[in-house]
Amino acid sequence: MADKSWLKTTLEIAVIVSASAVFGILWNRSLLADAWHGAPAAQAAPAAQQGEALPMPIGLAQLKELHDSGQAVLVDARSGASFAKEHIAGALSLPLEEATRQKTPQLKGVAKDAVIVAYCNGFSCHDSMELGKLLIKSGYGSVYVFEGGLPEWRDAGYPTTGGGR
Structure with missing residues (x-):
């Protein structure tokens, strides 16, 4: 059986x-x-199909090299409060909310041909990708996205600045 x-x-x-x-x-x-x-x-x-230009992803090692050599402008897509609390040392703040309110978001003092790397709160945050798309539409030619964001940068022990740690 x-x-x-x-x-x-x-x-x-x-x-x-x-x-x-x-x-x-x-x-x-x-x-x-x-x-x-x-x-x-x-x-x-x-x-x-829409012909939308997308920013290219960039890894931690590449970002660290660009950061240390001063060859890129880092742009934080998070809120102003989050930026004030902690951000990658030397980064500029351009919250996605603010950038979407502007017709063509501009980075003061940054040339259109500069290498720009947008970041936010890591892999689950898509603000940096959206900001990157807006910057490309605004005429910035070399826009990248650091998908690991502040958490990956901080966890690697790289320099951050701001009120919190």
């Missing part, structure tokens, strides 16, 4: 897995067909 229950269980598992595979393939058939033909994924297409 025990042998028949194992056989029955194995058969049930095989049927469930097969049905799931067929259902998944049918459900995602257009995505799979596009991938098979080398077309871009539908999720990645909207920004590209």
Whole structure:
């Protein structure tokens, strides 16, 4: 009897897995067909179709090198209060809220051809990406986003300044 229950269980598992595979393939058939033909994924297409320029991501090591050499202007997209509490040493404050109220956000004293790196509160914060897009639309040519933001910078032991630590 025990042998028949194992056989029955194995058969049930095989049927469930097969049905799931067929259902998944049918459900995602257009995505799979596009991938098979080398077309871009539908999720990645909207920004590209609109012709929207996106800032490029930059890593911690690259940012540290640019920061130490003075080759980039760091821009904090967080609120003014958060900036006052703590920010990357030498960064400018341009909160996303303020930038969206302006038609063309400007960084005082920063040339349009300067290398700009926007950051905010880390990987879960998208303010830096939105600020980067606004700065590109405003005519800044070299705009990057540091997705790790202040938390990654601070956790690496790199210099911050402000009222809190």
